[in-house]
Amino acid sequence: MAYLSIGQLARRSGVKVTTIRYYETIGLLEEPERTESGQRIFTDSDVQRLSFIRHTRDLGFPVEDVRALISLQADAEKDCASVDRIARHQLGAVRRRLTKLEALEAELKRMIAACEGGTVASCSVLAALGDHDDCLVGEHEGAELMAVPPSKRSCPYSDWRC
Amino acid sequence: MAYLSIGQLARRSGVKVTTIRYYETIGLLEEPERTESGQRIFTDSDVQRLSFIRHTRDLGFPVEDVRALISLQADAEKDCASVDRIARHQLGAVRRRLTKLEALEAELKRMIAACEGGTVASCSVLAALGDHDDCLVGEHEGAELMAVPPSKRSCPYSDWRC
DNA sequence: TCTAATTGCTATAGTAACTGTAGGGGCAAG
DNA sequence: CTTGCCCCTACAGTTACTATAGCAATTAGA
Numbered sequence: 517m518a519y520l521s522i523g524q525l526a527r528r529s530g531v532k533v534t535t536i537r538y539y540e541t542i543g544l545l546e547e548p549e550r551t552e553s554g555q556r557i558f559t560d561s562d563v564q565r566l567s568f569i570r571h572t573r574d575l576g577f578p579v580e581d582v583r584a585l586i587s588l589q590a591d592a593e594k595d596c597a598s599v600d601r602i603a604r605h606q607l608g609a610v611r612r613r614l615t616k617l618e619a620l621e622a623e624l625k626r627m628i629a630a631c632e633g634g635t636v637a638s639c640s641v642l643a644a645l646g647d648h649d650d651c652l653v654g655e656h657e658g659a660e661l662m663a664v665p666p667s668k669r670s671c672p673y674s675d676w677r678c
Numbered sequence: 679m680a681y682l683s684i685g686q687l688a689r690r691s692g693v694k695v696t697t698i699r700y701y702e703t704i705g706l707l708e709e710p711e712r713t714e715s716g717q718r719i720f721t722d723s724d725v726q727r728l729s730f731i732r733h734t735r736d737l738g739f740p741v742e743d744v745r746a747l748i749s750l751q752a753d754a755e756k757d758c759a760s761v762d763r764i765a766r767h768q769l770g771a772v773r774r775r776l777t778k779l780e781a782l783e784a785e786l787k788r789m790i791a792a793c794e795g796g797t798v799a800s801c802s803v804l805a806a807l808g809d810h811d812d813c814l815v816g817e818h819e820g821a822e823l824m825a826v827p828p829s830k831r832s833c834p835y836s837d838w839r840c
Numbered sequence: 841t842c843t844a845a846t847t848g849c850t851a852t853a854g855t856a857a858c859t860g861t862a863g864g865g866g867c868a869a870g
Numbered sequence: 871c872t873t874g875c876c877c878c879t880a881c882a883g884t885t886a887c888t889a890t891a892g893c894a895a896t897t898a899g900a
Contacts, residue, residue: 523876533877538858553866555877575782579857600790607786614779617772620737624769628762683896685847695848700887715895717848741886841900848895859884866877 520558529566536566544569544583576613577606682720691728698728706731706745738775739768 526533539545545565549557565586572582581602588598688695701707707727711719727748734744743764750760 521877532859534859535857537878542857551866553877554879555866573857575785576779603786603790607783607790610779610783610786614776614783617738617776617779621769621772621776623737624765624772628765628769683848694888696888697886699849704886713895715848716850717895735886844897844899846895846897849893851892852890854889855887856885859882861882862880864878867875868873870871870873 518560520560520562522556522558525558525562525566528563529570531566531570539566539569542579544579544586575606576610577602581606680722682722682724684718684720687720687724687728690725691732693728693732701728701731704741706741706748737768738772739764743768 520528522533522536525531526536529536531539536545540547545562548562551557568586568589569582572585573579577585584602585599682690684695684698687693688698691698693701698707702709707724710724713719730748730751731744734747735741739747746764747761
């Protein structure tokens with residue numbers, strides 16, 4: 517069994533030293549043993565654990581999901597359904613981001629293609645950014661499609677000069 | 679020219695009231711006129727400006743880039759090159775995210791397909807998360823590929839019990 | 841006209857998931 | 871023994887907002 521300093525663990529796991537300490541403070545990692553002088557001592561199982569965390573984070577799971585997965589791991593009797601549910605949820609999120617990014621790529625390509633070195637005044641990139649109408653990115657999830665009812669007058673308060 | 683309250687502006691632009699005020703504090707939006715009682719007064723040009731900001735943010739540009747684009751817009755004599763550069767940079771970032779997300783989607787699909795309702799002990803989702811070797815997500819940009827030189831002993835300090 | 845509901849205001853704190861800084865101590869090599 | 875790197879804690883900063891508290895203004899309904 518090899519013992520590792522935090523720096524060695526960082527190099528082996530690909531997780532930065534400061535991040536390892538951060539994971540300890542938020543309880544993702546158990547508090548490790550210490551030397552007499554107070555330096556942390558890690559083992560290969562910490563490399564495993566950190567690799568798991570890192571991989572899961574790289575897959576885009578939020579830290580709370582990582583925490584949930586770890587606790588599931590600890591209790592091997594539970595069924596796979598929770599894990600599956602978390603993974604499916606994540607897959608949905610990934611697909612939504614993917615769709616949005618694809619539209620975004622197309623939009624940027626279109627904008628760049630249209631930009632041919634004129635002045636800003638004639639630059640269609642800025643025009644495209646200001647113009648929602650021919651936007652390829654559909655997922656503006658706010659309320660700009662929420663029409664303002666014509667009954668609402670454009671002057672909000674009675675004492676305003678409109 | 680119609681005058682708008684902050685709430686009306688929020689509905690028209692799709693940017694939340696609190697976010698509008700936030701944009702004002704960080705200087706993305708000029709300080710608007712006020713009524714005698716202190717309420718903000720906006721106009722259609724603010725709708726334009728906010729739509730621009732929102733669209734640009736939706737495209738994934740960081741706020742600082744939005745700020746840069748706005749200042750470029752203000753100076754119509756400058757050439758298009760800066761705008762083009764910012765957009766190209768953004769396109770690169772989008773493509774990197776896209777590649778990673780695609781690998782990620784494949785990985786998740788693979789994991790879910792392998793999860794067939796057993797117990798956690800036999801669940802391959804957790805196994806896949808712990809196992810880097812057959813991972814489809816290549817972009818672990820840390821140092822786990824940085825081999826630990828065999829010359830380095832695994833005991834970091836001479837006084838450790840290894 | 842009175843009142844309740846909505847909207848607005850400021851200021852401050854909280855969020856995620858870290859990263860950076862200050863100010864110190866430990867450890868091996870030349 | 872000193873140079874230089876690694877480690878420690880504690881706290882502040884980051885991004886782009888969001889939430890909360892506590893209050894004032896405005897509007898809509900009875």
